[in-house]
Amino acid sequence: MGDLLGVAVLGAGHMGADHIRRLDRVVSGARVVAVADPETDRAEEAAAGVEGVAVHADPEAALDAPGVQAVLIASPGPAHEEALLAAFGRGLPVLCEKPLVPDAAGALRVVEAESRLGRRLTQVGFMRRYDAEYLRLKSLLDSGRLGRALMLHCTHRNVSSPPGFTTAMLINSSVSHEIDAARWLLGQEPTAVTVLRPGPSSNAPDGLLDPQFVLFETSGGALVDVEIFVNSGFGYQVRCEAVCEGGSARIGDGHSMVVTTADGAREEVAQDYLVRFADAYDREVQAWVDATRQGRVTGPSAWDGYAASVVAEAGVRAQESGAREAVTLAPRPELYGFDDH
Ligand SMILES: NC(=O)c1ccc[n+]([C@@H]2O[C@H](COP(=O)([O-])OP(=O)(O)OC[C@H]3O[C@@H](n4cnc5c(N)ncnc54)[C@H](O)[C@@H]3O)[C@@H](O)[C@H]2O)c1
Ligand SMILES: O[C@H]1[C@H](O)[C@@H](O)[C@H](O)[C@@H](O)[C@H]1O
Helix, strand or coil, X not given: CCCCEXXXXXXXXXXXXXXXXHHHHHCCCEEEEEEECXXXXXXXXXXXXXXXXXXXXXXXXXXXXXXXXXXXXXCCHHHHHHHHHHHHHCCCCEXXXXXXXXXXXXXXXXXXXXXXXXXXXXXXXXXXXXXXXXXXXXXXXXXXXXXXXXXXEEEEECCCCCCCCCHHHHHHHHHHHHHHHHHHXXXXXXXXXXXXXXXXXXXXXXXXXXXXXXXXXXXXXXXXXXXXXXXXXXXXXXXXXEEECCEEEEECCCCCEEEEECCEEEEECCCCHHHXXXXXXXXXXXXXXXXXXXXXXXXXXXXXXXXXXXXXXXXXXXXXXXXXXXXXXXXXCCCCCCCCC
């Protein structure tokens, strides 16, 4: 056990509990040594059966628990900044669930704090970069076989939104994935955002303006459109089609199972991200554990997390104004390349 990476997991809700299971039973090279959640019952439940784990209500107490060498942050987005700064203060490498920090000012404070350390400690949980289909699309676009990318058409549907989900979160929680995927796939920065919406679906909770249509312009002249619909009622569907000068490529259709009975054939649709992206989360966390044990930090950086938060914030402004909102990033510190993945 001695040379396994000792991980503290902060937040034991949907994602935290799944990551605890993954660290304990799926990936190799790590063990969960501490779990923190103010709802200690949730932490106890998620940690049940994990050998030698300590459960805390206070995240800082978990960071200071014996054997902690790295941190996985799976608390709600607004709690991430404090947790990241606490991890930096202790020199601990971090895998931080998206969004890095939902507001751009907070995300910039994180980038500045990491830059002052002079070394990367953060990998952000944009797991689509580890999804087999996204990786195939990325490698096809990078190969140049389809020529210059003109447009990405993206669909992002959830069955239902969790309690407390706000209209702003359609962009800064859900569309943050497409923002990161578009930056990564195209190697371009979004420069402006416009948001349009139909009348809200009657499936959406009162006051939630769902679905929406989000359009990004990018630094290389491409357009990225995203249908975000978090109360579709019927399935978890994530698709992306790249339209290029020499052809198009689409991913996201191949995740269903076709069940045939005497009544006919029926295609099953994933109901949530834990099913659709199960392999991607496994690969993401394994890559983090492997790199951390080698003293390296790879994958989406704090800068990528900051850029996504700035673009999302422009998107939230565009939701409110109905106008095209420009995106302005702070100067990129030397620590970060455009894409270290
Ligand atoms: N990558 C993905 O596809 C994906 C999917 C779902 C959620 N997420 C992200 O994971 C994070 C958690 O989301 P979730 O759906 O698991 O939420 P959740 O509400 O199910 O769980 C969050 C847990 O954190 C606890 N918590 C609150 N404040 C805390 C703090 N300061 N320190 C430690 N724990 C705290 C809560 O009590 C709760 O148990 C969010 O950042 C979310 O955006 C990512
Ligand atoms: O936090 C979740 C998560 O990021 C999912 O991957 C996304 O599909 C949801 O829309 C979002 O609410």
